[in-house]
Amino acid sequence: MKIAVASGKGGTGKTLIATHLAWALARAGEPVTYVDADVEAPNGHLFLRPEIAEERPVSVAVPAMVRPTCAGCGDCARACAFHAMLAAKDRVIVLPELCHSCGLCLEICPERVLEERPRRLGVVCEGRAGPIRFLSGVLDVGEARATPLISALASSLSAEGTTIIDAPPGTSCPAMEAVRAADLVVLVTEPTPFGLHDFELAVQMCRALGKRAYAVLNRVGLGQTPMDEAFARHGTPLVASIGFDAAISAASAEGRMADESSETLKKGLLELLLRLGEDWQSLSPAVNP
Template structure:
């Protein structure tokens, strides 16, 4: 069972929900796909850390074979190649490693070399396996790291909780590709509603079963913009997390609330049970 946790913007509570669900699930796997700014490890503080580099293939030019035909330059939509005075220059920082330039080269002047773009860290926190992807500063795309992260959990028998990147860009799409269920975390503000709609459209495109956790609720007397929208669109509201100083303090101190408070342990255990009931039955049975 793979549960992806998304949000339309940063700071909504995506990691709060992810780490606590993984924690109350006991034997589970937490995967931090927010490779540009991973912070799940700050909460779990994993031990027995193992690190592995993630590399991509980028073009390497053999100047003796290059005839300056510019076919590769014209092909590259990311402007990662340029021909200056019949000399081919590769701008590694913007190369997307698609390999098209190598296929097109009529003289085989282009081959491939490895370029490290980040790393994957694996550790253990209590009974949770913690896996984090970290993109090197200045790199163009974290998609290759996310692909490797999700490849590593293909054969995982325990429940997997995927902490997705915020927003609805390519890295978020890659994170939910193999998910069995998506939890959308939203905050009840105008800005929060705007960004929630974008990520809601994303899960609909991928045809993923989904539900919503509304975080930072104040009370039930004032109008809740997210809840109103969910009711209008017939979107399942899984839970509402109320704005409380105790929870805010625990989260700000990078503490896993469900491990520090019986109250929050019960809250996230209840949320987990609700999610399990929503996940397609065959998926839960298989996991």
């Protein structure tokens, strides 16, 4: 069973929920993998404090000329849908940050002067945080493409036990790639106009991917925007509420888990676990599209 913790808006508490859910399950004896898929801003390690045993670089294939010159026909540049190749008189210039690694230019080139070379985007870190298997993708600063790193994380997942995927914010390709890997989505939101607006976008993303979603409302009391109507309209049941709590803020400031100090978080996690437990049987990966 793979559960993605996602949200449209950033900073609603995805990492708070994902790390604590992983711990709560591990404490109950469940084999748990926590995956930090927010590769542009990965923060799970600050709270779970894993020991990293291995760092695997993740690369994408980018074309390069294997001969010093070519006929300069420009066929590759015309064929490239991403404008990643510039044809000069006797060579091509590759703009790697625009390349999508589709491989078409290699097929197009009549002289076969192009070969693919790896370009590093970042790393996948793997280790353990106590009983939890920990995986995290970290995009190198300066690289633009987050999605291939998230795909690499998704391909490292096993079907055993429970996997908690801490997804990136938004509704475009990185968020989608993380949610795509899950059987069920927990959408974390907050009772503010921003929270409401972005929750509705996140629900649409889940729908486009054919994923079932639950809502968790965080920071109740800070912001008064009514959310119930939206939860009902989208068929996204509210399964847990967590109040705004200075104890959670203090733990976030220091990089500590907060469930020991925050009663409202403890209660919210229990609500979420109970709901997940109810659905455990009916939500086996096999029933998902």
